[in-house]
Structures are given as C-alpha cells and as structure tokens.
C-alpha cells in the first residue's frame with residue numbers, strides 16, 4: 001500500500017491502518033485548519049531559518 005499524498009510505500013502498521021504516512025497525516029491535519037494557514041506558513045519558514 002502506498003501513501004495517497006506522497007506516493008511512498010507505507011511500511012508502518014499504524015500508517016497502513018490509517019491509509020496515510022505519518023508525515024502526510026500531520027500535514028493534512030494542519031491543512032484542515034484553514035484559518036491558521038497563514039500562521040502555519042510563518043511557523044514553517046521560521047523553522048527553516050534555524
């Protein structure tokens with residue numbers, strides 16, 4: 001089974017059960033919060049600068 005978001009093979013049992021990889025699951029959770037999207041981008045760019 002592959003992750004529907006990034007297409008990578010799911011090897012973890014929990015990821016397979018969810019049908020999505022752990023990283024993409026986190027991304028989607030954040031995307032659900034559309035209101036905080038701009039703030040999220042700021043936080044992500046801030047992390048890149050570290």
Ligand SMILES: [Zn+2]
Pocket residue numbers: 003004005006007008020021023024
């Ligand atoms: Zn993925």
